[in-house]
Amino acid sequence: MTDTLLRTESLVKRYGGLLVTDHVSLDIRPGELHAIIGPNGAGKTTLINQLSGELFSNEGKVVFAGKDVTALPIHRRARMGLLRSYQITSIFEGFTVRENAVLAALGAKEHAFRFWRPMLGRDAAVAAADEALRAAGLAARADTPAADLAYGQRRQLELAMALAAQPKFLLLDEPMAGMSVQESGAVVELLKGLKGRYSILLIEHDMDAVFALADRITVLVYGRVMFTGTPDEIRENPEVKAIYLGEESTQECIP
Numbered sequence: 001m002t003d004t005l006l007r008t009e010s011l012v013k014r015y016g017g018l019l020v021t022d023h024v025s026l027d028i029r030p031g032e033l034h035a036i037i038g039p040n041g042a043g044k045t046t047l048i049n050q051l052s053g054e055l056f057s058n059e060g061k062v063v064f065a066g067k068d069v070t071a072l073p074i075h076r077r078a079r080m081g082l083l084r085s086y087q088i089t090s091i092f093e094g095f096t097v098r099e100n101a102v103l104a105a106l107g108a109k110e111h112a113f114r115f116w117r118p119m120l121g122r123d124a125a126v127a128a129a130d131e132a133l134r135a136a137g138l139a140a141r142a143d144t145p146a147a148d149l150a151y152g153q154r155r156q157l158e159l160a161m162a163l164a165a166q167p168k169f170l171l172l173d174e175p176m177a178g179m180s181v182q183e184s185g186a187v188v189e190l191l192k193g194l195k196g197r198y199s200i201l202l203i204e205h206d207m208d209a210v211f212a213l214a215d216r217i218t219v220l221v222y223g224r225v226m227f228t229g230t231p232d233e234i235r236e237n238p239e240v241k242a243i244y245l246g247e248e249s250t251q252e253c254i255p
Contacts, residue, residue, distance in 0.1 A: 004063075005030045005199045006051070006082070006169055011060035013046050013223075020046045022223035023060065028169075033191070033200045035210045038220035044203045047220070048173050051201070052084040053077040065168065081168030085159050085175065093147035097138055097157055100146055101129035104161035129164045136160035137190055152183030156190065169199045176206050188212055211235075 010023040021043045028034045036044050049055040051062060053074035062070045064082050074084075092100055105125040133139045136156045141149070149157060155175060162170060175191075176184040188209050194200065195213070204210050210217065211231045218228040219240055227237050234240055 003029055005032075005065060006201070007063050008051070009061040009063070011047070011050055011062065012058045013043075013050055013055060014058045020223050021050065021057075024220070024223070024225055026218060026225070026228075028199055028201060030199055031196045032215045033195050033202060033213050035202045035204060035214035035217045036220055037204075037207070037210060037217060038226075041222075042220040043223035044220055045173055046223075048084065048171050048201065048203055052082065052171055054084070078165065081166070082171070083162050083165055083167040083169065084171040084173070085162035091146050091154060091157060091161075093145070095146055096142065097133065097144050097146055097149070097160075098126075098129055098142040100157060101132050101160050101164040102126055105129050105132075105164040105166070107165065125164075128166055129160075132160040132163035135163055135190075135194065137186065152179050152186065155179065155183075155187065159187075159190070163194075163198075167198060170194075170201070172200060172202045172204075174204055175202070176204060176209060184209060 004027045007025075007027040009025055011021055011025070012019070012023055013021040024043075024047060026034075036047065038044055046055065050057050053069070053072055053076070057070065060070070061068060064077065064080060067080070069077050069080065069082070092103065095103070102122065102125050105128040106122060130139070130142070133142055136159050138153065138156055138160055141153065146154070146157060159172075159175065176187050179187065184206060191200070191202075191213055202210070202213065214231055216228060216230055217234045219226045219234065227234070227240055229237065
């Protein structure tokens with residue numbers, strides 16, 4: 001399908017007798033921000049691990065950019081442009097913000113680490129890093145040691161590191177976890193600026209953020225897709241209200 005960048009076909013992950021993802025089929029379009037929501041234990045993080053290649057599936061298929069990547073490990077998928085933010089690398093606190101982003105840009109390329117060449121002498125990597133820092137709102141902190149960043153800025157740096165690797169697709173697993181309201185608001189605005197430039201799959205518990213950002217939303221319950229639709233369709237779906245929202249009021253749970 002030319003209008004689908006990433007799709008899964010009946011994806012299954014089992015741990016012994018426990019079925020964690022239950023024949024999950026998704027399609028995500030180029031430039032789309034697609035959110036996955038669901039209660040704790042719904043299988044959301046397991047699914048994103050299967051998509052990134054961190055976990056292999058027991059059954060089913062993952063197709064990215066028209067190629068079957070089901071059997072490919074995480075580093076092979078990353079070099080194709082399928083990147084998982086916050087887990088593709090770590091922040092090096094002794095390096096500056098720019099140096100962290102440059103390392104991420106180098107790490108995305110085959111044969112990148114030739115240590116006899118100065119890291120900041122790689123013009124293409126530095127250009128990619130600086131562009132990513134601008135997109136993540138950290139250009140003014142480029143020369144700041146990563147150790148000096150506040151928590152929210154560290155999360156922004158982790159996103160910048162993913163962007164520096166020049167992805168086609170970003171997998172974001174709770175990017176606003178642990179943030180203050182102000183910090184979360186800044187990340188929402190950041191992600192709004194990335195919409196359309198990248199395809200993004202977002203897992204997030206902050207429903208205000210999800211409904212402000214998502215083009216479509218998939219509701220996952222007990223490892224199975226219950227419903228996929230636009231934010232308006234999610235708001236009005238009686239199954240979502242009854243099963244996902246439980247006894248809480250719609251006003252409290254859905255913006």
